[in-house]
Amino acid sequence: MPSQEHMKAALQAYVDGFNAGDPAAVVALFADDATIEDPVGKPPITGREAITEFYAGNVASGAKLSLDTPVRGSHGNVAAMAFTVEMPNMRIRVIDVMTFDEDGLISEMRAHWGSTDVES
Amino acid sequence: MPSQEHMKAALQAYVDGFNAGDPAAVVALFADDATIEDPVGKPPITGREAITEFYAGNVASGAKLSLDTPVRGSHGNVAAMAFTVEMPNMRIRVIDVMTFDEDGLISEMRAHWGSTDVES
Numbered sequence: 001m002p003s004q005e006h007m008k009a010a011l012q013a014y015v016d017g018f019n020a021g022d023p024a025a026v027v028a029l030f031a032d033d034a035t036i037e038d039p040v041g042k043p044p045i046t047g048r049e050a051i052t053e054f055y056a057g058n059v060a061s062g063a064k065l066s067l068d069t070p071v072r073g074s075h076g077n078v079a080a081m082a083f084t085v086e087m088p089n090m091r092i093r094v095i096d097v098m099t100f101d102e103d104g105l106i107s108e109m110r111a112h113w114g115s116t117d118v119e120s
Numbered sequence: 121m122p123s124q125e126h127m128k129a130a131l132q133a134y135v136d137g138f139n140a141g142d143p144a145a146v147v148a149l150f151a152d153d154a155t156i157e158d159p160v161g162k163p164p165i166t167g168r169e170a171i172t173e174f175y176a177g178n179v180a181s182g183a184k185l186s187l188d189t190p191v192r193g194s195h196g197n198v199a200a201m202a203f204t205v206e207m208p209n210m211r212i213r214v215i216d217v218m219t220f221d222e223d224g225l226i227s228e229m230r231a232h233w234g235s236t237d238v239e240s
Contacts (some may be wrong), residue, residue: 068188080202
């Protein structure tokens with residue numbers, strides 16, 4: 001099972017890679033067959049090709065991620081973070097929950113946000 | 121499916137009931153057969169009796185909950201909140217993810233925190 005330190009470092013690398021405009025650095029944190037449910041309640045996307053396309057688009061939008069409070073670990077293979085997505089005309093408050101596999105890669109990402117978490 | 125407003129109000133009622141020293145108000149938010157995994161990675165507890173005992177003990181400890189950032193909803197039946205548990209000699213940073221049933225009651229609670237989220 002990945003350590004809490006590993007999981008927290010991965011989530012920080014996710015934020016840093018996103019904000020550096022480096023979607024490849026973000027995608028490298030995911031397992032080949034990972035799933036992303038963003039937002040929770042929408043059908044998930046699966047696999048490296050779909051995930052690469054997802055982050056290429058999101059990073060290109062110019063959005064930046066700002067942690068609202070330190071990343072949380074767990075006693076299992078899950079870590080979570082609360083952050084705000086800052087866009088030119090909008091902010092979205094999100095809590096991401098990431099599950100890790102035995103290799104320390106993200107196997108599942110679930111993004112908790114809804115219309116009431118969007119401010120324009 | 122419960123509305124985002126309903127789920128966010130339930131999570132606020134959870135915090136308020138806990139801080140008011142009223143475990144019954146917290147337990148009333150849960151379905152009869154709900155599960156609690158606190159922390160994630162520990163075997164869950166199930167059912168009203170176990171949940172009542174769990175919150176009676178936690179509330180009696182004198183711990184207080186402080187939201188770190190607004191509660192998040194989702195496009196599904198899940199809401200999440202990042203908060204800090206304040207105890208006389210300790211603080212724990214937690215992210216709770218709550219799943220709701222068709223009646224608007226909490227069917228699953230998962231608390232994300234680990235040893236690296238505890239400050240004494």
